[in-house]
Amino acid sequence: MNTHVLLLIIAASFSCVQTSRAQISFDRILDANKEPENWLTYSGTILGQRHSLLNQITPANVKSLELQWIYQARSLQKFEATPLVVDGVMYTVQAPNDVIALDATTGRIFWTYSYNPGRAHPCCGRVNRGLAILGDTLFMGTIDAHLLAIDAKNGRPLWNTMVARAKSGYAITHAPLVLKDKVIIGTAGGEYGIRGFIAAYDAHTGKEAWRFYTIPGPGEPGHETWEGDSWQIGGGPVWMTGSYDPTLNLTYWGVGNPSPDWNADVRPGDNLYSDSVVALDADTGKLKWYYQFTPHDDLDFDSVQVPVLTDIAWHGQKRKVILWANRNGFFYVLDRQTGQFLLGKPFVEVTWASGFDQKGRPVRVSGQTSSAEGTRIYPGNPGATSWYSPSYSPHTGLFYIPAWANSSSVFVKVPVEYKEGREFAAGMARSSIPFDWSPTPNFRKEDEGYGAVRALDPQSGERKWEFKMTDVTEAGILTTASDLLFSGGREGYFYALDARSGALLWKTSLGAAVISGPMTYSVGGKQYVAVNAGNCLFTFALRQ
């Protein structure tokens, strides 16, 4: 390192020290909207809206966005992390588990902490989606299913708790959620016959405070939805960050697929709480209510989407709701106090279910099940959407979804035998859309699948507008108070839309798929927008 660079880093560090405020208390996290210059949780706030009150960048000036700096990760894995920004310092994760602290205005590195995970084999990439922060401590789940606390000032590890056995197929890929003095984390591994759970750990000690199994054990309500010993290897992974309602003290989490994925014959019953949203008491982890999106799933329709919380006038009455666009193709509105089903409406082509009964249970279409010879079903295995963050804008009142339209798969089931730590999927799903995230030539026609940002009216589920892409999307969505919407897609474009009309306002080509959620922050009165594409993190701000 030459002297000039060293001085720059010292200067940058010094300026941040000068501007930094108190530690990140839980009150600051609760009131994150009061300091929109920071991005304190995976989705920006604990409501999961991925909506920022920053408004320096507007539909009128967004055309003058220009690149500020790039961070090039050493990892060739997908770069899925959403950074945190705290008082001018950005924290992100380079896959699999390197924590990086950067100057948010220059991209210069303050420190790096490299965790070397033990043997682990997460199904879908050695990835990580981000961090949580409380006080001066960062928290990271690791692909070998540990939870780490790291000093945010110098990157020194503070504690390391084993959450589950990686050897059995457990992994952690999502950003933790801090609630009060606890860190909440869930376990991935739905393709390995795990028994999933969500657990809370003391933020100071790493000691487990409570644990909620997503697959209930003997004597617990819901256990009757499993036959024999199938519950022990029933899956129910958790691989996306939940949300929190402080007025109800409930935390909401999406639960993934039952195991094995495609052969449901070995697990008769509804298989609770797979493919469900669970509302847990934040202090005890006790289940308050649940809603199961896809009972007895044989299509791998993980319900791990970020729960988006908002209060809206529902048929003239103010109501606390969750907005949820599910991998299974339906958009849902649920009452988050009770779990009551208020609305379910497809937002893409759906063939596996024809509607809902009075209680909100989906009505399956005969023959639309995984089969030995293969069955074509819409949406396909990648889903109508998946973990890619949606956004809700209180300004427009619209809910925005990264969607896969016209997408189907042929679902095949095969017999399977459980062996600890081995894949336990029992089939496969074939799709005409390549399972490949790099920019590959696209020859598809529109009726063979395309990606879109779709804006829905939560009151009705009606589509207000659509921004079509030629290729599909694994990019999350960010909206801002100035009615801008930022997103990207597999083609490698990063773009801004008018959140009210869907009109394209600005775009740039980043050269590789955007497989992350954009976020925004501000330092020294200057608003930045950051997003990952390929192996790089890019930041943009207005030309000055």
Place this chain on the structure above:
Amino acid sequence: MIVDSKRTLPEGKNNIVNHRWIGGASMWVIGPCVLVLAASPLLVAWQNHPGESEDGKRLFIANCAPCHGADGDAIAGVDFGHGKFRRASTDNDIIEIIKAGVPGTGMPAFSNELSEVEIRMLTSYLRFLAGSAQSASAPGDAAGGKTIFEGKGKCLDCHRVKDRGSRLGPDLTEIGSVRRSVELERSILEPDAEILPQNRFVRVVTRDDVTITGRLLNQDTFTVQLMDSRERLRSFERSDLKEYVFVDKSPMPSYQSKFDPRELADLVSYLVSLKKPEKN
């Protein structure tokens, strides 16, 4: 709640039968062909979407075809095209053999080379091979086929083999390594039956009313890339185009009535002989 805008496929199309195939390489032959031949038995209609078996096929070509051949019948006692395996009778048997190999034979273990998902894709592809139509109608003479290819058939007008011929149609230099004889035969007789996604043609019309037709090389939300009829690589902003459409029909005519059975068999044999060079 009632679901509107649901889309349920017509009865009978939900279940995918084994008779499916992602077409052959479209052979492009321009020129007069006057001989007539009887139609050969062709593949039964398939219901896969274009490109859907491509992952499995790609894995098969890369990992299996070097020893087993594109038709899967190059090893004695094994013929994937007829569902004939020495040791496997179930999918799980196949999966285990791919993973662990067969000690004492040339069959290596692929557990470190391929993921579980890839092994399942391969297995699915082998099932497909066993359920699809078999080899081409008759064996032929490759040398005779080469003469037809370069002469009467005028195949080089559109196709390329090594350093000869046009680049506009699919390059056939290694076609025998990636396409089965039955697929090649079908492509000659029914070029429209299935056009691989990478062989699709598009037509664009610019704002100043210039029409360009060419092979699609890539497309995204804002641009399209193609090779035009003069083999130029062209890129267009879609906002500059008045029209951008896929050409549904293959530019290659059918040779159903233009080759006799012997010529067809010879031509197919020649194409099958165009293999990827052995690795040293």
